[in-house]
Amino acid sequence: MPIVTIYQGASGSGQELAESVARALGYPCVGRAELVEASRRYGITEAKLNQILEQGPHWWERLLQNMLPYRIALQAALCEIAAEGKIIYHGHLGHELLFGIRHVLKVLLTAPLEARIALVKARPRMTETEARRYIEETDKARSRRLMSMFGHDWRDSSRYDVVLNLGRMNVESAKRLIVEAAKLEEYQPTTESEEQFNDLSLTARAHAALIASSEFRGSVLHVRAEKGHVYVSGNLQFWVAEEQVVKTVEKVPGVTKVTTDLGDFPIETT
DSSP states (O other), rough: OOOOEEOOSSSSHHHHHHHHHHHHHHHEEOOOOHHHHHHHGGOOHHHHHHHHTTTTTOHHHHHHHHHHHHHHHHHHHHHHHHOOOOEEEESSSSSHHTOOOOOEEEEEOOHHHHHHHHHHSSSSTHHHHHHHHHHHHHHHHHHHHHHHHHHHHHHOOGGOOOOEEETTSSHHHHHOOOOOHHSGGSOOOOOOHHHHHHHHHHHHHHHHHHHHHHTTTTOEEEEEETTEEEEEEEOOOTOOOOHHHHHHTSTTOOOOEEEEEEEEOOOOOO
């Protein structure tokens, strides 16, 4: 059975639906809390991860901040959580963190604006104007976040396998559609898709281990894994030995061999 990711815009019944699908399939339902906890092992603070997951950087912050370490840490964390398959992930990044894996069923929940406003207005002491502003600001922040991390807008329907309009159906109907889609042959794991997931997981975990180490701060490293063999290329600061990279990557579970192609940054002379 596949991994299922469920994404919703600001407002809606996404968590309720995810939990309902999880019960129907007998899967665990995981979300931001589990992702943040797993990501902390890669040296990124919970406060920073919460900021990224909830707000996303403004355009001027993106000019000053490299989002790659956070994307790699989150991808490594989600791969760890999904290692055994059969999970329902409800959150804002799962469909991109596991993009391209055949046995990941990516679901987008949508609804007309007025229906979304009505749901947000149900919260205590929120007027219609406040609800509309909250939806607009939250949607924009999430768009900034995904664009800065992945270069894609969450509203691009081609990034998903199923788009459900909750303005036209209830949670029970949406659950039934997702459960049936999860049983389709197109989304079942194959030997090829499991190898693809394993390569993605090892790539992310090896890269995250390097990023988490202060030894490699300022280095530019590219990582690729294939069937346990990890390839690392890029440039190191002149005081960092190539053997340090190899030793760090060898400690990552699942690594069987490390090949490097590394140079030093040129020393500027005046």
